Amino acid sequence: MTELNYLWPLTDGLLIGLAAGLYLLLNGRIAGVSGLAAAAAGLTEDGDGKLGLAFLVGIIAGAWLAAALARKPEIVITSSPALLIAAGLIVGYGTRLGSGCTSGHGVCGLARLSPRSLAATAIFMAVAGATVFVTRHLIGVQP
Amino acid sequence: MLAAIVCGLIFGAGLLISDMINPGRVLAFLDVAGSWDPSLAFVMAGALIPSAGAYIIRGRRPAPLLDDRFCVPANRSIDWKLMTGSCLFGLGWGLVGFCPGPAVAALSTGRWEAVLFVAAMLVGMCLYRFTANAFRTTQQIEVSPPPP
Numbered sequence: 001m002t003e004l005n006y007l008w009p010l011t012d013g014l015l016i017g018l019a020a021g022l023y024l025l026l027n028g029r030i031a032g033v034s035g036l037a038a039a040a041a042g043l044t045e046d047g048d049g050k051l052g053l054a055f056l057v058g059i060i061a062g063a064w065l066a067a068a069l070a071r072k073p074e075i076v077i078t079s080s081p082a083l084l085i086a087a088g089l090i091v092g093y094g095t096r097l098g099s100g101c102t103s104g105h106g107v108c109g110l111a112r113l114s115p116r117s118l119a120a121t122a123i124f125m126a127v128a129g130a131t132v133f134v135t136r137h138l139i140g141v142q143p
Numbered sequence: 144m145l146a147a148i149v150c151g152l153i154f155g156a157g158l159l160i161s162d163m164i165n166p167g168r169v170l171a172f173l174d175v176a177g178s179w180d181p182s183l184a185f186v187m188a189g190a191l192i193p194s195a196g197a198y199i200i201r202g203r204r205p206a207p208l209l210d211d212r213f214c215v216p217a218n219r220s221i222d223w224k225l226m227t228g229s230c231l232f233g234l235g236w237g238l239v240g241f242c243p244g245p246a247v248a249a250l251s252t253g254r255w256e257a258v259l260f261v262a263a264m265l266v267g268m269c270l271y272r273f274t275a276n277a278f279r280t281t282q283q284i285e286v287s288p289p290p291p
Contacts, residue, residue, distance in 0.1 A: 008161075009182040013189020015157030020190065021197025023150040028207030029214045031150065033244040034268075041265055043272045046214075051147045056247055058151015063164060064251035066156035073159055075249060076167025077256045079239040088246075088260040090235030092267020095243060096275075098228020099216070102242045103154075105229075106187060111194035112215070119221045124233035125173075131237025132173040 020107050027051060032104020033059070034095035043096075098124075146209055158248040161186045166240025173237055 020031040029051065036055050039047025067073050079087070095101045098120055100109065105124075109117020162168045163186055171180035206212055236242050241249070241260050249257035 006182065006185045009185035010189040012157055012161030013186035013191075014193055015153055015160065016163075016186065017190035017193035017195075019150045019152075019154035019157060021193045022153070023147065024194075024197045024201055024213075024215075025204075025207055026146040026150070026209050028210040028212060030216070031154065033242075033247060037243055037247065037261075037265065038268045038272075041268065043268050050144060054144050054147035055151040055154070058148040058153075059155035059158070059244065059247050060151075060251045061148075062152035062155025062157075063159040063248035064155075065152070066159040067251065070156070070160055073162070073164055073252060074167075075165050075252060075254060077239070077254065078167070079256065081256075081259060084239055084241075084256055084259045085263045087235040087238040087241065088263025089267040089270070090231050090238070091241070091243065091246075091260075092264035092269075093271045094228045094231025094233075094235060094267075095264075096228070096268050096271035098225050098230075098232055101232060101244070102236075103244045107190045107194050108198075111191050112198040114216075115219055116216075116221055116225055120225055120229040123226060123229035124236060127230050127233025128237035129173045129175055131234050132170055133176055135238065136174060137176055 016103075017107060017111070020103065020111075023055070024108070030100075030104050030108045031055070032100045032108060034092075034101040035099070035104055038096060154244070155248045155251070157190075158245050159251075164245045164248045164252075166245070168240075169242075169245070170237075170240040173240070 023029060023031040029048070033056075035044070035047060036052040038044050039049050039052035040056050042049055091101075100117065100120060105117040105120040110121060158164050161182070163183065168180060169183060171178065172183035201213060232242075239260065241257070243264060246257055246260050246264065250261060
């Protein structure tokens, strides 16, 4: 890969940040998908379920439109159903306990220099990297 | 409502075009010891630019355009809930390469793996909801500062 290729992820990232920024300035809220999903499912006390659902519907429609108009996604998933269920449960529980995920802590929290989000992002990045190292290189679960 | 849908549209399109919707690509980023693919770091860096801009503008405005106040967490303490939750999230993320945003976006492709993951994720959130009473703390929400 040439270095120029990394200009694309950078510009694609601008779209994600633009969406998060607009959501803050228009609706006054954090565009964190775990929080929005919990609110949409009626699992929070202070979240706005309708806004959460609207944002999630937008994500699905936006990805669908981009796939139809811009590029066809190539999605590589090698995990077994049992692993998908286990990981889903852990991600659901963990993001609620830790109050956020890659979007809420990563994109929004780092942008507002929140010390909690900085700590959270460092922790989940490190643990995810360690998990991949163990599963791929030590016990060889994944190809 | 409409604004939230539009923001979601842009967000979802960004996730798809950047290929962050693809767990294979995300795992390649997390696999520092393998053939490392740094694209996620560039997507994140790109996302932080407009997002940080918005938080700077936010500091100069009394309220968002479509609501009467900003709803941004004011809690700054790094407690065991944050650390344990982030550890668990990192573990689940590293196992399959899906985090909540891309998993929801991947529903658009109709892949059963994404449906299964998102369903399990919602069940996990329900589980938290039922156990949350054991360590409930009141969520602090920062009320917008008065206009300068």
